[in-house]
Amino acid sequence: MRTFSLAALSVALAAAQAAQASEQNLAFISCPIVRDTSSVPCWLSEFRGQLYYLGIQTDVSADFNPPSLGHKVLVEGTVAAGAEEICGGLVLDPVKVSVLPELAPECNTLLMAEDRYELPFEAPRPPGPSAGRLAFTPPPPPPLPEAPFPERTFVVAYDFDGTVTFQSPRFLTPALDYARHVRARRIEITGYRAAVALSTGEVVAERERLGTIRAEQVARLLQGAGLTEPEYIVRGVDRPQTGTPELRRVEIRIIPGE
Amino acid sequence: MQPASELTGRRRVPVGSRLAFVGSALLAVTAIMANGSSAQVPSSPSAVDREWWSPGDGRKVPEWLEYENAYGRLGVLNADGPLDTAGHPFFEPIGANGRACVSCHQPSDGMSLSLETIRERWRVTGGRDPIFAAIDGKNCPNLPQGDPASHSLLLERGLFRIPLPWPPRAADGTPIEPEFTIEVVRDPGGCNLDPVYGLASANPTISVYRRPRPVANLKYVVQQKFGVSPFVGKTGEPAMRDPETGRPLNMNMMADARLATLRSQAVEAGLTHLQMVERLSEDQLERIEAFERQIYVAQVLRHGAGSLVEPDGAKAFGPRNLLLGEEGVLGNNTTRWVFPMGDVWRAPAPGDSPEQIAMRESIRRGQEVFHFRTFWIRDSMHLNTVGLGNPTKRTCATCHGMHMTGMDSANGWMDIGTTNLPWARETPRNPWTDERELMPLFRITCKDGVPPHPYLGRVFYTQDPGRALISGRCNDVGTIVMQQFRGLAARAPYFSNGSAASLSELIDFYDRRYNIGFTERERTDLLNFLSSL
Structure with missing residues (x-):
């Protein structure tokens, strides 16, 4: 994490004003x-x-x-x-x-x-053993399309300053499945580094080069899962854009084969 | 508490004399205390015959075997029926050092190898049994053969040397750039600093020391039904894939998950532990895998409680229930408990003695402790980091959640502190003793540019980096794949580094590590339950 100082002051002030104007939105470190x-x-x-x-x-x-x-x-x-x-x-x-x-x-x-x-609702999973399933069941994946296949972009979301975690497979698996299904010939991976305007007026940015690190890691993960045939184009956007959590992301663009 | 050195030997029990033996075993146990919850360890049986299975002795493996142990009797089910071991690659000394697979996977020891057996083999053979081979039966191959000090990790903890390349290598042999540096701080075995075998040698190698895992109940260990996906559910990293089918694999077999199929493990074990000159043939691999998949092991008699495998008995117990059980099921508290007992033993059966009733009640309470006694689980890598929060209020069954075995249902390497300091067993030096710690100690420094270990920081110490010696990842240091809970009574010591000499010490570790605060009764009940599995 890196804190902006003079160079980012104007951005920070603008962000702080925005935060004040929208007083329902909070961002803080604690x-x-x-x-x-x-x-x-x-x-x-x-x-x-x-x-x-x-x-x-x-x-x-x-x-x-x-x-x-x-x-x-x-x-x-x-x-x-x-x-x-x-x-x-x-x-x-x-x-x-x-x-x-x-x-x-x-x-x-x-x-x-x-x-x-006391909690005003029943916990989906008690502290003891499960009730035979996990607390939440994701909806079944949509059926894979039939040819001709369109290009599709999948997004991997991240925690602040984060890379791959236990939550990453839920984003990566659909991309992997689609790429296999359409026999992807090219995969374009773009990783983004982001920043957050705190409610204190300060702006904090993710660590240096994180956009590139994320993109390279996703490429390695897909290749490690067996997706080695397509051409990979990997790039990182390391100038942080300030805003919502969705900015911390990797986009995986899948171009189907002929 | 019962140190491993005091645990009794075991003898094969002919099935025909089973009922008579039950009676004598019941007489042999110490009296149960008034509250009926004493942890019982019987006095030693007078006749001890370990029935050591020597490589190449050409015996037959019958369909059913039973072996006495300190807590009762272990059953070994050879599900596909009698097997002639003559010429069988699991039983023949097919390598250069006289070992066979069975050397370290003995039926009487739950298809693992107990410290008690290791010591007895030392005594009986004067240290010349092939299990003491220089390659990994000594702390380091270059130490004097036959000197107990050279074999101290095997004789004191039941540990075999596992040499692993550093830096780690990917499946294609290319080096993996590790996220951390590793320094040898302490090397009592002498191998990590050795100019030929150590970290600074021409082939940089790190030697760690681990227990052999049981070769039994393997349909649960290599199951492909739950938690198996292209990416590891705890880390997001790619799962290993079957070289033949390309499908992702469960990675719950080895301590560091470096291999994921029975065949690949057998190949590696042949080339390393057995010192085979050539790779196992396809025919040999098929025969080894077929045998390994048909062996089921569990306790069948618990002193005090009597038989664990009565008709209409609890589904939790006995090898036959393991054979019939469904693998790859996340245990729950409604239909398929991790260790299901139903209503068995909820009420005394006609004819049960007071001692039997008390012990069965204790075992039952121990099962409930295992499933429902909550405590705060904290700072455990790949458990507190996977959506549960740190700390998380859960139970033993949270991590040990797989139906019938108590293994992890997902790919299960995690760090509970068995090898990482400050929780790993250590012998602090002091001015009044010459005792020295047995295990090596490594200093880990997570490199700049990668996040520090979430619970241990950027610099910390470990006796065994575990999975990190394969992955190179900082937050994998000290993570170990958990084992099944079967045949525990027959195969002390416990944990991958043998640091818990007995089930009491195992329970002590958890109590201390997670500040559980077990009552004496909970501790006893849990011990009685675990020793019945």
């Missing part, structure tokens, strides 16, 4: 807090004296990837008008949480369960 309940624990984080609810512990199938004590998190979320409280925190929805890579031993707060903080 320690995560875990609060136990009689079911699964929930995750919180504090910003400017307000506790925010991020989500609960479920399992590998959830979109929400809970934070980690021992690390700060970048929280990007929206507070709805009249948002409810869960676990004592104001609900951010949608919310994107990125665990920052550097160790932060000061982030070590685990709050014990209290009756007043």
